[in-house]
Amino acid sequence: MIPAVLFYLFGAGTLATAACVVFGRRAVESAMWLIACFFFLSAEFLLLGFPFLAALQIMVYVGAIMVLFLFVIMLLGVQGVQPLRGRTAVTAGMVVAVMLASLGVIAAAGHAGLTEQPAPPDMDAMTRALFTDYLLPFELTSVLLVAAIAGALTLGRSPRTPDPAAPPEERP
Amino acid sequence: MIPTAHVHILAALLFGLGILGFLRQRNAIMLLMSVELMLNSANLSFLAAAREQGNVDGAMMPLFVLVVAAAEAAVGLALIIILFRKRVSLDVDLLRSLRD
Amino acid sequence: MDAPWIWLIPLLPLAGAAANGLLHARFLGAGGGAAPERRASWLGVGSVALSFGVCLAAFLRLLALDPEQRVLRASLAPWISAGQIDVAWSLAIDPLNAAMMLVVTGVGALIHLYSTGYMHGDRGFAKYFAYLNLFVAMMLMLILSDSLVGLFLGWEGVGLCSYLLIGFWYDDGEKADAARKAFVVNRIGDLGFLIGMGLLFWQTGSFSFEAVNDAARSGGIPSGLATVAGLMLFLGCCGKSAQIPLYVWLPDAMAGPTPVSALIHAATMVTSGIYLVARLADFFTFAPGVLPVIGAVGAATALFAATIGLAQRDIKKVLAYSTVSQLGYMFLALGVGAFGAALYHLITHAFFKALLFLGAGSVIHAMHHEQDMFRMGGLRDRIPVTFRTMTVGAFALAGVPLFSGFFSKDEILFLSAASGGGGWLLWAVGLTGAVLTAAYTGRLLALTFFGGPRYDTRKLTPHESPASMLTPLRVLAFLSVAGGLLGLPFHLFTPLHDWLHPVLGGAEAAARGEAQASAALEAVLMLLGGGAAVASLYLGWKRFVQDPGEGLLDPRRGALRHPAAAWHVDAFYTAFVVVPLKLFAAVCAAFDLLVVDGAVNFLAWRSRESAEGVRSLQSGGAPEYALWMAAGAVVLVAGLVFGAL
Numbered sequence: 020m021i022p023a024v025l026f027y028l029f030g031a032g033t034l035a036t037a038a039c040v041v042f043g044r045r046a047v048e049s050a051m052w053l054i055a056c057f058f059f060l061s062a063e064f065l066l067l068g069f070p071f072l073a074a075l076q077i078m079v080y081v082g083a084i085m086v087l088f089l090f091v092i093m094l095l096g097v098q099g100v101q102p103l104r105g106r107t108a109v110t111a112g113m114v115v116a117v118m119l120a121s122l123g124v125i126a127a128a129g130h131a132g133l134t135e136q137p138a139p140p141d142m143d144a145m146t147r148a149l150f151t152d153y154l155l156p157f158e159l160t161s162v163l164l165v166a167a168i169a170g171a172l173t174l175g176r177s178p179r180t181p182d183p184a185a186p187p188e189e190r191p
Numbered sequence: 192m193i194p195t196a197h198v199h200i201l202a203a204l205l206f207g208l209g210i211l212g213f214l215r216q217r218n219a220i221m222l223l224m225s226v227e228l229m230l231n232s233a234n235l236s237f238l239a240a241a242r243e244q245g246n247v248d249g250a251m252m253p254l255f256v257l258v259v260a261a262a263e264a265a266v267g268l269a270l271i272i273i274l275f276r277k278r279v280s281l282d283v284d285l286l287r288s289l290r291d
Numbered sequence: 292m293d294a295p296w297i298w299l300i301p302l303l304p305l306a307g308a309a310a311n312g313l314l315h316a317r318f319l320g321a322g323g324g325a326a327p328e329r330r331a332s333w334l335g336v337g338s339v340a341l342s343f344g345v346c347l348a349a350f351l352r353l354l355a356l357d358p359e360q361r362v363l364r365a366s367l368a369p370w371i372s373a374g375q376i377d378v379a380w381s382l383a384i385d386p387l388n389a390a391m392m393l394v395v396t397g398v399g400a401l402i403h404l405y406s407t408g409y410m411h412g413d414r415g416f417a418k419y420f421a422y423l424n425l426f427v428a429m430m431l432m433l434i435l436s437d438s439l440v441g442l443f444l445g446w447e448g449v450g451l452c453s454y455l456l457i458g459f460w461y462d463d464g465e466k467a468d469a470a471r472k473a474f475v476v477n478r479i480g481d482l483g484f485l486i487g488m489g490l491l492f493w494q495t496g497s498f499s500f501e502a503v504n505d506a507a508r509s510g511g512i513p514s515g516l517a518t519v520a521g522l523m524l525f526l527g528c529c530g531k532s533a534q535i536p537l538y539v540w541l542p543d544a545m546a547g548p549t550p551v552s553a554l555i556h557a558a559t560m561v562t563s564g565i566y567l568v569a570r571l572a573d574f575f576t577f578a579p580g581v582l583p584v585i586g587a588v589g590a591a592t593a594l595f596a597a598t599i600g601l602a603q604r605d606i607k608k609v610l611a612y613s614t615v616s617q618l619g620y621m622f623l624a625l626g627v628g629a630f631g632a633a634l635y636h637l638i639t640h641a642f643f644k645a646l647l648f649l650g651a652g653s654v655i656h657a658m659h660h661e662q663d664m665f666r667m668g669g670l671r672d673r674i675p676v677t678f679r680t681m682t683v684g685a686f687a688l689a690g691v692p693l694f695s696g697f698f699s700k701d702e703i704l705f706l707s708a709a710s711g712g713g714g715w716l717l718w719a720v721g722l723t724g725a726v727l728t729a730a731y732t733g734r735l736l737a738l739t740f741f742g743g744p745r746y747d748t749r750k751l752t753p754h755e756s757p758a759s760m761l762t763p764l765r766v767l768a769f770l771s772v773a774g775g776l777l778g779l780p781f782h783l784f785t786p787l788h789d790w791l792h793p794v795l796g797g798a799e800a801a802a803r804g805e806a807q808a809s810a811a812l813e814a815v816l817m818l819l820g821g822g823a824a825v826a827s828l829y830l831g832w833k834r835f836v837q838d839p840g841e842g843l844l845d846p847r848r849g850a851l852r853h854p855a856a857a858w859h860v861d862a863f864y865t866a867f868v869v870v871p872l873k874l875f876a877a878v879c880a881a882f883d884l885l886v887v888d889g890a891v892n893f894l895a896w897r898s899r900e901s902a903e904g905v906r907s908l909q910s911g912g913a914p915e916y917a918l919w920m921a922a923g924a925v926v927l928v929a930g931l932v933f934g935a936l
Contacts, residue, residue, distance in 0.1 A: 026193045030201045037205055037228055041212035046220050053224050060231055063201075066193065067242050072234075072253050079257050084227070084264045091268045092220060095275050104217055104284065104914070112214025115921045119928065120207020126932045127199030137195060139242040140250055148247040149254070160258040167262035174269035210921055214914065283913055 033059040046092045068139030198239035205232035219281040294363040299345045305428035307338025311421035318417040332407040335420030343396035383437035387794045391434045394641045399427045401763035402554040408759035426452035438498040439488045449560045457547040466546035473540040480530015487523030504573035521581035528564030535592045538615045545607040549652030557614045558641040565621045569630045572798035586626020590720040593619030597727035602851035605662045606651045624703040627710040628802025630795040631788045636699040639774040643687035646767035650681035657753035664738040671740040673753040680768040687771040689729035690824040695774030729824040733831025741836045
């Protein structure tokens with residue numbers, strides 16, 4: 020009973036903070052709300068029975084990704100208040116978003132649970148799967164991350180400083 | 192006892208908010224944050240399904256989404272820095288170079 | 292017996308190829324030079340030498356096993372697994388391919404070493420070693436694989452390397468053409484190979500050699516089908532091993548660097564057809580009518596190519612036709628069921644033909660890339676080491692008694708004479724070929740090393756090659772003599788045959804049946820063959836040492852004008868195969884341009900016309916695009932939700 024109550028409580032919190040992200044006017048404030056939203060989501064994961072992912076949510080999203088966002092926002096010293104789009108564009112966006120969300124809600128509400136007593140897979144099964152069936156994708160993520168790092172380095176390099184690693188101009 | 196359907200509904204609403212943010216905002220950083228919201232709503236749905244079926248496959252997906260999100264944030268923010276260097280603005284509505 | 296480490300044998304040269312390939316970029320960047328060359332040499336020679344070391348270890352391991360159980364297996368991973376097809380990355384070493392792999396890596400390492408001297412100063416030095424290492428890796432894959440599919444991978448891989456190396460100096464149009472010719476002619480053979488492989492899989496449900504041989508032994512393959520499959524596989528062998536009618540690419544393949552000719556187009560790759568037939572010895576024995584065809588084609592090729600070899604002016608062309616001819620002897624041996632003798636000749640030939648090619652390379656090196664023997668002469672004092680070692684190789688090729696070629700060729704001729712049926716005819720053809728072989732060998736020695744210089748002595752002073760090139764020559768010269776010890780006549784001492792017996796013994800017994808011959812006959816034939824060879828060698832030498840005989844090759848009046856033009860086979864192919872195909876291609880091209888392209892262009896034009904209307908949607912702003920995308924998602928999800936509910 021208590022988990023269910025907490026679930027709705029945290030769900031409301033998730034939605035509220037997400038709304039603050041979306042309707043926020045300053046990037047720094049939005050980022051802060053997003054961090055709060057991630058904390059609520061992490062709590063939801065915990066309630067659903069995924070403590071490992073809940074921890075990862077905090078560590079990776081809040082600890083790494085959002086810090087990166089904040090760094091960039093601070094670095095660029097972004098303008099005070101955000102301009103919004105023209106009125107028609109915003110209205111069209113809202114209509115589309117509401118339609119999509121309500122469709123999702125309709126689909127989810129019509130979805131009958133398959134099992135009476137849901138049982139989330141335990142940590143043991145998850146780690147086993149990660150290092151057996153999912154070994155190749157898991158290893159490939161490291162390649163993806165290296166590629167992302169290399170890409171970020173290349174993109175972020177200041178164009179003015181000459182590149183010491185570049186090959187000499189003349190070639191036979 | 193949390194019904195699976197309600198978790199999916201929460202995910203759908205969260206996704207809608209993400210879409211809304213993506214369409215409403217003009218700041219490139221805000222767009223990326225909206226994308227993070229959408230990714231997280233997908234994670235939520237995956238976990239709901241994994242919980243219902245007691246299946247590890249659904250629980251694996253958020254891990255990979257997490258990695259993709261990290262990579263996306265790194266590259267996306269690097270692009271934003273370049274954008275800022277070139278245009279001194281993050282307003283995506285001022286970018287019209289995708290024409291033709 | 293499981294031995295996963297044998298995977299090192301092909302993987303070491305493969306790693307060398309990759310490293311040298313990477314080095315090539317640096318090499319170009321640095322503009323060549325001594326240091327990168329040294330690095331490429333170490334990588335290239337070292338990887339093959341290490342592979343040879345592993346081969347030796349595998350050989351010793353086999354030697355320690357019981358003769359009937361001499362096989363090392365290593366399965367790395369599944370490769371193709373679909374339906375009935377189940378092919379793995381797996382190697383199996385038995386006595387047959389153990390002998391082959393020692394030759395490939397041993398001779399290969401020597402030729403790599405030689406190449407470090409020969410290719411010195413070339414812009415593509417690292418690239419050359421990358422290709423050469425890749426070739427060795429692929430050749431080892433071909434030899435060591437335990438299934439037809441793995442063999443085919445190597446088969447195509449060596450074909451690719453051969454193409455790359457023939458066209459190594461691709462900015463010369465003629466050499467690029469020669470590379471293309473080799474590739475295309477080999478495709479014809481490969482088609483046969485694929486058909487044969489498919490038929491065998493259809494009948495036996497497996498690609499593995501053991502399964503095919505077992506099925507053939509137990510009569511599991513219908514005889515008509517076995518004949519067709521056998522002939523198709525033999526067509527593949529004709530392409531790779533340069534037999535009539537697909538031999539035409541090999542003489543042109545001499546456009547590549549000379550060590551390549553030695554390694555690929557004499558010692559190893561071209562023998563893969565012989566290996567394939569020996570590998571499937573049981574199958575070929577039980578496929579009715581295939582072995583006689585192989586024997587006849589081999590004998591015909593042996594004689595035919597020998598006549599052409601007598602009338603060439605290019606030193607490498609002589610050796611090329613000689614290679615075709617010697618491969619013919621090997622097929623002759625296979626055709627009469629003497630599989631062991633074919634392998635014996637394959638090994639001795641690898642030694643002495645590699646030696647001759649490397650010697651020719653040394654001559655060409657000394658003559659500053661002059662290959663015309665009529666522009667040489669009197670080189671024996673100028674390049675004495677090359678002269679001495681090449682003479683050893685020439686004696687082995689000609690079949691002078693006590694040299695290795697004598698024993699192996701003699702065994703083939705004797706066994707074909709003793710095979711009953713048309714055996715005497717095959718023997719006669721083979722002996723005639725052997726006489727011609729000795730004659731053109733004598734001519735080659737006479738024109739190159741004897742007489743007076745026929746080049747401009749003021750401009751050119753031939754000099755002996757560096758030690759890195761002479762060492763392989765000396766080693767191969769030793770092997771060309773000592774190779775005879777692998778199988779002495781009269782069953783005196785036959786280590787090679789004893790070694791191969793567990794693999795090939797059954798097929799040999801089945802193919803040769805009761806055909807046995809007395810030692811007296813063997814002795815008579817041996818005396819006859821040896822005497823004829825020595826006499827012919829001397830006569831050939833004598834005839835051309837006095838007069839180079841350039842007039843004999845004159846295209847209008849020369850006595851040897853037809854063999855000099857390779858019996859006009861290339862002209863025949865051009866007129867009856869190439870030209871009609873080109874005409875057909877022109878018709879296809881016209882159809883493609885007018886009809887196919889026309890239809891596509893019309894569609895494109897219509898699309899553009901109709902697209903003008905929706906062009907305004909493309910505003911160039913990413914947010915609008917996102918809005919449209921989201922709207923599309925709404926439609927899609929609505930369809931899914933209301934369609935499913």
